[in-house]
Amino acid sequence: QKEVEQNSGPLSVPEGAIASLNCTYSDRGSQSFFWYRQYSGKSPELIMSIYSNGDKEDGRFTAQLNKASQYVSLLIRDSQPSDSATYLCAVNVGSGNTGKLIFGQGTTLQVKP
Amino acid sequence: NAGVMQNPRHLVRRRGQEARLRCSPMKGHSHVYWYRQLPEEGLKFMVYLQKENIIDESGMPKERFSAEFPKEGPSILRIQQVVRGDSAAYFCASSPTQGAGETQYFGPGTRLLVL
Numbered sequence: 001q002k003e004v005e006q007n008s009g010p011l012s013v014p015e016g017a018i019a020s021l022n023c024t025y026s027d028r029g030s031q032s033f034f035w036y037r038q039y040s041g042k043s044p045e046l047i048m049s050i051y052s053n054g055d056k057e058d059g060r061f062t063a064q065l066n067k068a069s070q071y072v073s074l075l076i077r078d079s080q081p082s083d084s085a086t087y088l089c090a091v092n093v094g095s096g097n098t099g100k101l102i103f104g105q106g107t108t109l110q111v112k113p
Numbered sequence: 114n115a116g117v118m119q120n121p122r123h124l125v126r127r128r129g130q131e132a133r134l135r136c137s138p139m140k141g142h143s144h145v146y147w148y149r150q151l152p153e154e155g156l157k158f159m160v161y162l163q164k165e166n167i168i169d170e171s172g173m174p175k176e177r178f179s180a181e182f183p184k185e186g187p188s189i190l191r192i193q194q195v196v197r198g199d200s201a202a203y204f205c206a207s208s209p210t211q212g213a214g215e216t217q218y219f220g221p222g223t224r225l226l227v228l
Contacts, residue, residue: 042221043222088155099208100172104155
């Protein structure tokens, strides 16, 4: 079982729709969760971080965390063509404070005008 | 406030040569992480360093790869005797302090091509 799993997609949504991206992780001791966006040929860019169960909203983005289910998601409201990118879920695994991030394979999002 | 800087942005090497990748963290950041992204694959952790110390190198290949973060100057990821399988994007990230909750900010990456 992979430590962090994402559906590779592509996930295709029409412009203006809600895009829902999902991620599961295997280490119950994980405390910190991050969503990064990566455009083709570019470096990862932080979208959201979340540490507590529940929802965290920032503009059009909402991160949701459920530690009991070991599940974290990212919702993008009013999707725009510029949101088309690969979204990476990252988890700090283990009980130590090394800060090492484990990334999922990424989900490719395509927003069609 | 300059972000994480990496150079070179692109590096071409022939098999058997050495590759040196440099990373300067964001101002005020003293923690550096190196990740590798192979074509069509996800980001994989390689090594975590603080000034003059390697904290976690669990993701580094045992041979040919080394990393340092000296008291002065950038962090260096060194790959000796490169092989074609080393072709990848190498990203450096930095954070201000240690800890599981700290956000890591990524540099633009170095794209290594081994001929």
